[in-house]
Amino acid sequence: MKKFRVAIAGASGYAGAELVRLAAAHPAYELTAVTSEKSAGQSVASVFPSLTGVVSHTFEALAPHALAERADAVFLALPHTKSQEPVALCRKAGKLVVDLSADYRLKDVAAYEQWYQTPHAYPQLLQEAVYGLPELHRSAIAKAGLVASPGCYPTAAILQLAPLCKQGWLQPDSIVIDAKSGISGAGRSPALPYHFPEAHESLEPYKIGQHRHIPEIEQELGIVGGRTAAITVAFTPHLVPMNRGILCTAYCRLTKDVSLNELRALYRDFYKGERFIRLFEETMPNPRYIKGSNYCDIGIYQDRRAGWVVTVAAVDNLVKGAAGQAIQAMNLMMGLPEDTGLTAPGSYP
Amino acid sequence: MKKFRVAIAGASGYAGAELVRLAAAHPAYELTAVTSEKSAGQSVASVFPSLTGVVSHTFEALAPHALAERADAVFLALPHTKSQEPVALCRKAGKLVVDLSADYRLKDVAAYEQWYQTPHAYPQLLQEAVYGLPELHRSAIAKAGLVASPGCYPTAAILQLAPLCKQGWLQPDSIVIDAKSGISGAGRSPALPYHFPEAHESLEPYKIGQHRHIPEIEQELGIVGGRTAAITVAFTPHLVPMNRGILCTAYCRLTKDVSLNELRALYRDFYKGERFIRLFEETMPNPRYIKGSNYCDIGIYQDRRAGWVVTVAAVDNLVKGAAGQAIQAMNLMMGLPEDTGLTAPGSYP
Amino acid sequence: MKKFRVAIAGASGYAGAELVRLAAAHPAYELTAVTSEKSAGQSVASVFPSLTGVVSHTFEALAPHALAERADAVFLALPHTKSQEPVALCRKAGKLVVDLSADYRLKDVAAYEQWYQTPHAYPQLLQEAVYGLPELHRSAIAKAGLVASPGCYPTAAILQLAPLCKQGWLQPDSIVIDAKSGISGAGRSPALPYHFPEAHESLEPYKIGQHRHIPEIEQELGIVGGRTAAITVAFTPHLVPMNRGILCTAYCRLTKDVSLNELRALYRDFYKGERFIRLFEETMPNPRYIKGSNYCDIGIYQDRRAGWVVTVAAVDNLVKGAAGQAIQAMNLMMGLPEDTGLTAPGSYP
Amino acid sequence: MKKFRVAIAGASGYAGAELVRLAAAHPAYELTAVTSEKSAGQSVASVFPSLTGVVSHTFEALAPHALAERADAVFLALPHTKSQEPVALCRKAGKLVVDLSADYRLKDVAAYEQWYQTPHAYPQLLQEAVYGLPELHRSAIAKAGLVASPGCYPTAAILQLAPLCKQGWLQPDSIVIDAKSGISGAGRSPALPYHFPEAHESLEPYKIGQHRHIPEIEQELGIVGGRTAAITVAFTPHLVPMNRGILCTAYCRLTKDVSLNELRALYRDFYKGERFIRLFEETMPNPRYIKGSNYCDIGIYQDRRAGWVVTVAAVDNLVKGAAGQAIQAMNLMMGLPEDTGLTAPGSYP
Incomplete structure (x- = not known):
């Protein structure tokens, strides 16, 4: 090669x-x-x-x-x-x-x-610059000289909501994204909130409604939805006592009555052939299944009683949420198969 | 004594x-x-x-x-x-x-x-039977022969939303409760999801929209709100790799424009004199502050840009979420000071 | 009072x-x-x-x-x-x-x-100054104006070996103490080794043969043994990914052939009436049983095949290993019952 | 291929x-x-x-x-x-x-x-059958039809002591091996000791002097030492709250006075050219550096004051301690380069 x-x-x-x-x-x-x-x-x-x-x-x-x-x-x-x-x-x-x-x-x-x-x-x-989410911007990335690789939270948040946005089924002002990240997401510089005895047996929201990943999520959901309506999300990240992994639980209301089967069919169709998207049904997405791998696992659930759709996505914040996704984009830019160097499955447990 | x-x-x-x-x-x-x-x-x-x-x-x-x-x-x-x-x-x-x-x-x-x-x-x-949340039903508990002690999730969820419900400021169909629990909440019987290597470095939602604590939350929020409108909540519990503690992040829209100061004043007033309610502002509620204690710590935040109020509550699922709250109610039934036997502060770290 | x-x-x-x-x-x-x-x-x-x-x-x-x-x-x-x-x-x-x-x-x-x-x-x-281990120096502490409260590792190491030293059964040059501590033992100042992602899923010895608790252990074992022979210990502390607790596993050879029953009888006799010493047999001492409490749990085991006695001790490094023990000594100095303010059992799980 | x-x-x-x-x-x-x-x-x-x-x-x-x-x-x-x-x-x-x-x-x-x-x-x-530790039995494995792949603890324990045994420097009755394992070493069947709330914030020895890996360790150390004296080890395994990784801390006395430099030179020489052995000096071996990889990291330290040599080894119990080592042996049996399929570095953090 x-x-x-x-x-x-x-x-x-x-x-x-x-x-x-x-x-x-x-x-x-x-x-x-x-x-x-x-x-x-x-x-x-x-x-x-x-x-x-x-x-x-x-x-x-x-x-x-x-x-x-x-x-x-x-x-x-x-x-x-x-x-x-x-x-x-x-x-x-x-x-x-x-x-x-x-x-x-x-x-x-x-x-x-x-x-x-x-x-x-x-x-x-x-x-x-091209926003480096290959599942949404593959051909643009392949032609780009500069790719801006997405943040870890946006990767999960955008991928789990994109099909609903694209389809126009999502009420644009109804989105709540409750995100949880392992502590490696906070970086490698020691500070009190990440000191082991503080972060262990601990669980905390931070920057409620103020996290810098918010405009990225709203920009991309707006683009995929054709900007027919501005998207505004309530976004709360949390620090969870684990090393790696992000789990995003997103809640939204739909513009029309759709069955769970229709929802899942929409996602299967949207992500057909995607090498790094795995759609789960019985099994819940969980960071434990994607450690060290470039997968984004997504599940779609429905709470018909209360009238909400709940989607769940898991990524390894350092792989699909950072380094792996960057290499995935670079592979496209170099004309290589998209998964070159990224084929290792997740380490479990 | x-x-x-x-x-x-x-x-x-x-x-x-x-x-x-x-x-x-x-x-x-x-x-x-x-x-x-x-x-x-x-x-x-x-x-x-x-x-x-x-x-x-x-x-x-x-x-x-x-x-x-x-x-x-x-x-x-x-x-x-x-x-x-x-x-x-x-x-x-x-x-x-x-x-x-x-x-x-x-x-x-x-x-x-x-x-x-x-x-x-x-x-x-x-x-x-009287629902055993002393902060809402103190006098009824004191006269009761039978108290039904609340579930762990409802304790946090109800206490963090009750003031808004009572005041009538809460849009009754807007509530999303994203709840996270330590693994002791799953009980002491071994099973694969709670096997250490499965639950560690792991984070998972379960029973989305189907958890049995939902009707309890809706009943009590309905009562405190005067049943003017039925309350329906989207509720998703998650298992988090820690032993003890529940954190509930609740999102809702208001019926009127209220400032953060007004919101916090409402909570201070509602919980005035409550021995086991602590209202946090700068500090985020976090299970690490309440381990082994009977406190429920509550914070109120506002995302004006996106139009949501976000409340956060933390309890020790085995104390205020179970044994401690049961003793608190029994103290009332016995005519004892409400905090008898419950004065120990949380163990930290 | x-x-x-x-x-x-x-x-x-x-x-x-x-x-x-x-x-x-x-x-x-x-x-x-x-x-x-x-x-x-x-x-x-x-x-x-x-x-x-x-x-x-x-x-x-x-x-x-x-x-x-x-x-x-x-x-x-x-x-x-x-x-x-x-x-x-x-x-x-x-x-x-x-x-x-x-x-x-x-x-x-x-x-x-x-x-x-x-x-x-x-x-x-x-x-x-009196060394503040009440189980060894109770009467001196009661009369003292100044007590030097023991280190966390020495508390466990000394208490688990004192009976053997006192009895003269211990070969003084045979002692290996392999100690393990939760991360709170490293203090509250953030530094890279205690940064959550470094300390989690991690396990590391440090200061092999050089930890400052060594002379304390050797001094006290020498005193309790009547200084008939200088005691020298191999001591290796390890950092373990938990918040609280110390477990010391000590290995030694005996000067005479003694049965496990005789060993355990020796310990029962030595620690008779001690409020904060618990002797375990079937159950292994484990930090999970003493979190937040002032107990020191000790087990004695024998590997007859290989000719070693193995003792195991667990303390909460912040209670019996620090604050609790200090209060225990102060109670004696104040003429109070030794367990005043220290009666809370450990929090579990 | x-x-x-x-x-x-x-x-x-x-x-x-x-x-x-x-x-x-x-x-x-x-x-x-x-x-x-x-x-x-x-x-x-x-x-x-x-x-x-x-x-x-x-x-x-x-x-x-x-x-x-x-x-x-x-x-x-x-x-x-x-x-x-x-x-x-x-x-x-x-x-x-x-x-x-x-x-x-x-x-x-x-x-x-x-x-x-x-x-x-x-x-x-x-x-x-050939004992499948390639570092000791490479040529025999290459010719074998049946290889018995070593246990996880023996892999670490044997590799860290083999050079001293071979050289005849080790006092055969002085060896204490204090071993610590992540919980995946206990297998995937749920049981109370491995139930998350029991194993988390927990640390416990088990099968003191009775673990079935003992005869394996003694057999192989005897063979590498030329059986000039039977080897008997004190061996205590512990369960540590992490998913993967074994750390063995071994203590022994030498038959002669040797400097730390000589000791480290011995190990460098013994393991020269070994693909999966890494010798650490300043850095302590730690499971966090070998997660998912086939490395065995070894450090040699000396406590001259007390007269002990302390060696430390870390392996991933599921890779070098199980699956990786099995593939390493099979590669030799198949005539493939020994590291085929095993080149992935450890995932960190």
Whole structure:
């Protein structure tokens, strides 16, 4: 298989480590550079002992120009607002870029500036960027030079509601998304809420109605629904005492009376042939089934008595919610089979 | 302090063990009998080594008549549908009874028979029973001979929505309750979903729209709201990998425009003087703050952008959600201060 | 009950919070001051929301002279090496002092200075201090003005080996102590090894043969054994993914052939009448049975085939391993029943 | 790559599921049959939803003759004592066999019959079987028809002590092995000790000096040490609240004075070129670094003060401790590169 030279910027967080792990096993990648400001000069294996014997790289400081010379494709897993410029430089150098930050996800510059409290220096590039959810934007991704890889919560939330939006069955002001994430979603920097004795035997909502993933969810559900009505969601994320995994439980009301069989048929049809979508019926989606894999498991349920449809989606926040999805998009950009390097099933238990 | 002779029936489950633990430390109780069909003949300490040196009782089989002779007050923590007759016999013998099963919670016999798939043999006694939520029914409990102690989920769900219902601010068809429970809520009988490797690093909804606690929630919210409109809730419980604790996140729309300050003032007023209700603002309710205690912590938040009010409540499912609340009611029935034996703060971390 | 005015210094860590929790429920304490450098000016309830409605104190900075004026008895839970002077000042003011740091535990000044890399400024006071393990030094504690409360690991390690040492049955160079602790033992300051995703699904030894609790264990086993031979132990602590609890598994060879029955009789005799020691046989000691309680559970087992005796002890590192034991000693110093304020059984599950 | 037809018997436990997961991704395997008595007739994906979309097999009942016809190689993950006959039948049919049970691990029939309380019906086959630890028996495995794959604890215990045994530096009666395992090591059948609320916030030794893995460890350490002295180990396993992973902490005394550098040089030399052994120094071996991978991480430490050498080893009990090691041996038997299908690094965190 032809090899692409690949660089990963911002690889000392959990999503970055997962990118390195998957890249090391990717048959079309030659990993040429791994950057981290914090760990520059240290070997990757000393920071992530799990990768001992797997990669022999040393973290280097990020120098976008130099990086671009050594890579055909670049993944950036930098903090939000820090990715704007490196992305622009890599694109200017003609590299394929997948950005895992939020910096190129929102089409509406004003929304970006409001939710992230930072001006956007590259509004034109923002318009060129493609939102990297292959199940919704496959052909655009395949032609893109820059892909903005979705957030972990939006991946689950959008995929579980897209068929209903597309079909026009969803009452646009009825959506409640109650999301739960394992603690790795909070990143690798120690802080009191993630200190083991605080996070264990613990369960807590945070940023009720204020999480930055909200505009991403509303943008994409609006697009898939043809923007016939603005979508506004109530969104509450929670921290759950587990390492990996997101579960989103979404509640909505429909515009018409539809049976559970019709609902499930809609989803089967919508996701027909999708390599990484699994539709569950008897079995409930549960993060335990997707650890380390790129699947998004979705279930559709109906509470006819109370008049609600309840959908449930599970993803591994570091794979389909981050590194795996980024590679899935890059595979499309490179013209590779979409699941190259992503075929490992989940580890269980 | 005057001592009451107290018996606990069905004490080999987690709620039963918690009743024994709290009863052993209760200054007004003389524990005279502890029953369990499964563990009859074994010492309580051999079944619950945590109680070694605390109680010297031996489990006996349940014989309601004999039990009634040896006790002034009886707690029953039997499985649903198994409590009907023992409760009736204890009441006939004139004992104070708190029943922790669902058998005497629903005022509507038809609803009971539908949700529990069993006829009710004592419909008249059902009418006499008082729903044991002291914050809503204090004076009735104090006069009652039979109290039906609420389920764990309803305790949190009702307490966090009651002020809005009472005030008439709540749109009755807008309520979504996303509930999360630690695994002790599933009881002490081993089964695959609760097997450690299945339940750990795992998170799963169950009985979507079908959980038996739904009619209890709807009944009580209807009562507190003056039944001006029937309440119907979307209710989804989830199993979360922790031992103890329930967190309920409830979403609703209001009938009028109210500020967050007004909402919080409403709650402060409604729960003024309540010994076991704590209203949180900056701090989010979290099971980690109430482990082993009888508190129900409540927070009220507002998502003005999307137009939802979000309330959050946390209880220890085995204390305020079961044993502690039962003792709180019994204290009222015995004419004792309501917090007798329930003053221990939560264990943290 | 007569009230003592009690102050707690250094109360913003986990042991300090546990002291406040237990002190708040202690029938003979009037809590007059709670100090923390880090949290000075904040209410205790804002730092520890579990104590909302339980205590109304505000953290203040530590000023030993002022503190001594407002208290009859002082608990200090300061970091090692920071406790020397405040203890000396409180003692000079004639207060009853229980120090939870290591500063007054080691009788040998040279050993202290070697293991803690700090000179000791109060060597005479060190000689007056009594090691606060009531099961070994009850009468000395009752007469003491200063008690040095044992470390969490030493509590379990010493109590499980003391009978064998006293009896002279233990080969002094054969002892291996493999200790395991929940993460609260590492304190409340966030750091990478205790970050939830690092500590969960994780298990790790640390400070092999170098932990500062080693000289404490060797000192006390030497004393109880009559110093006939110096005791040297191999000691390896491990971090285990749970919040609370220590389990010590100790291996040793005996100087003579003794049956398991004789071993267990020795322990029963040694610990006869001890309120907080429970001897287990069929049941294995396990932290799950002692959470929140002051018990130390001990089991004695024999591997005759391989020629080893194996003892197992479990304590709650924050109660019998810290705050509870400190109160137990203070009760003796105050002339109170030894279990005053410590009667709560463990919370289970 | 040439494909071998592969069958897996007893695949409804955790080790079996892991075999299916790894086999599905193995480039030289065509998975032809998967058996389970308990789940016969059900699809693998319905029993293990994590394998949905990965394998399309249905569990069948075990019929060794029929199985042998459809496979070139057979893995058996049956309960101990149930594997004797199926193994013999598969061998008679000329198939390559790796048995994951204990039935062919002990060379001494009497020892087998004593520890497993069952007669051995195939003592001759027992002599032909090769103990499947490639690091010690690589060439014998490559020529073998039947390999007995080691237990999870022995894998860690033997690998961490083998260099010292071989070198003759180890005092044969000084060995203490304190082993800790995640709960998946207890299998997939629900029972009270593994019920989540019992196993969580819990830590417990079991079968002290009586675990069936003891004779395996003593046999192999005796062989590698040249049987110059019988090896007897004190062995205590513990259950730790995590899903996967074993950590063994071994203590021993040496026959001569050796520096830490010499010890580490010995290990580097002994394990030179080993694909799946990683020697750690600063970093402690920890199950978190090997989840899902076939590595055994080993660290050597010295407590010169007390005169002990402490070695620490970590394996994933389901991979290097079961399914991965079985495939590693089968790769040798098939003439494939030893790491075929086993190159995935561990998932972290």
